[in-house]
Amino acid sequence: MFGIKNLGKDTTIKRSITRKYKNARITILDAKFKKVDNKEVILDEEQVNKMFMDVNKAIESNSSRYNPSTKRIIIANEEEIIENLLNKNNNEELKTTVFKEEFIDIYSPRYTMDQVYLCEEEKKQIITALNIKKHEDKIYKEWGFNEIDSQNRALVFNFFGAPGTGKSMAAEAIGSYLDKKIYSINYAELESKYVGQTPKNIKKAFEKAKMDNAVLVFEEADSFLGKRLTNITQSADYGVNITRSVMLLELEKFDGVVIFTTNLLSNYDEAFKRRILASVEFKLPDEEGRKTIFKTHIPEKLPLDDDVNISKLAKEFDNVSGADIKDIIFMAAITALERDSEIVSMEDFKVSYKDIKNRYKEA
Structure with missing residues (x-):
């Protein structure tokens, strides 16, 4: 847990916000809102959303086998709130306090x-x-x-x-x-x-x-x-x-x-x-569907070897879900970096695909 201090005078409504990601749930305990036409509107929403994404990105990028990503991140603008939570004598009371108003995750849609x-x-x-x-x-x-x-x-x-x-x-x-x-x-x-x-x-x-x-x-x-x-x-x-x-x-x-x-x-x-x-x-995507998903999730800036293309990836890696494809791309990039390469090769994708399939066997 960590705190962020001094974001200005407290002249607004405070509410907790949670974003749910694959690797973690991230919560701001005292995000600031104002009322507009009887609706509560978060202040600086664009910056808040960026902070959520940056924190999640940092978690994903720094996860390892022996130090996996944390499952829960709690953020507060006022350090006193964090201190109060840490000083709880009863862990169940702490858990109840943190989750009390958090059964709804509210966020702006990211996909079309x-x-x-x-x-x-x-x-x-x-x-x-x-x-x-x-x-x-x-x-x-x-x-x-x-x-x-x-x-x-x-x-x-x-x-x-x-x-x-x-x-x-x-x-x-x-x-x-x-x-x-x-x-x-x-x-x-x-x-x-x-x-x-x-x-x-x-x-x-x-x-x-x-x-x-x-x-x-x-x-x-x-x-x-x-x-x-x-x-x-x-x-x-x-x-x-x-x-x-x-x-x-x-x-x-x-x-x-x-x-x-x-x-x-x-x-x-x-x-x-x-x-x-x-x-x-x-359903699990067919080959044409896998092409669409690979195209959606491969960043334009990702440096790919000459022998890597969307059609080849879609044909090579079958019986996978859209979420699997997203993981395959990300882990292929990590695999390339682990071997000190600035270019992601077809072999990196194959290693990543094999790891994904082994994950299902272990489950």
Whole structure:
């Protein structure tokens, strides 16, 4: 943990912000906001976002086998806040203090629909659904659909598929398409860390998303999208049903965009099925898809050997997800530097690919 001092007079609202990255979760405990049109707007947002990215980049670049990257970074503008946390006698109290208001990760989308690899049919399915929201004023007011359907409905997406196939990236792309921020909640973490508080936090998430006109994303939602429990034998089962009931009620009242991401297509509760507008499967990319992903994630400044090209990479490395490809590129660059080379060769990519595949075997 570390502190940043003296960022000026405290004349604004203070809130915690968390960004979730592959290697770490980074939190500013006392970021400064101001109210504009009843919405809380972060001050110096561009610089704050850059700080998050720079810290994450430093973590990724300096991780090693024996000193892996940290999983949690806590930042405070006032050192006293950090000192108070460090002086907690009870570790559980410290954990509760740090995570108390952090079940929502709020960030601006980094990807566009053009950067997400999806089969044309699935991409068209998403765009068609989004255009309902994009053109709702014309559809409901000018073209009179409010006379037939007086209540705007939430746009509910279900993204399912193997890890690393682009579900979260596509959720961000939806935010870009609609020019909205992302409110991301890892449901599995929410349920485990806030036992008994999950329904209240779900209501709070919908309220905040509505106030800020944000896209609400529930990650790893497998555990509560299944069929409602009818033979309840313990209080935990009862709690799951209460949570689902609250979720359904909030979906009924919400008129924004909600995305559920799951690794497996569960045996869904019928009540949820009726509310899902588009259920989209994310698959491992084919060769053309891998070309698109390699092209998206290879930096223009990355020095490549003459025998390395996008087509060759896409053909050589199959049965990998988009997240795998991103890792392959990054680790190939590290491999080149480790052998004191200023150019990334095809062999570096092969070593990186082999490491990725071995990672799955170990898992």
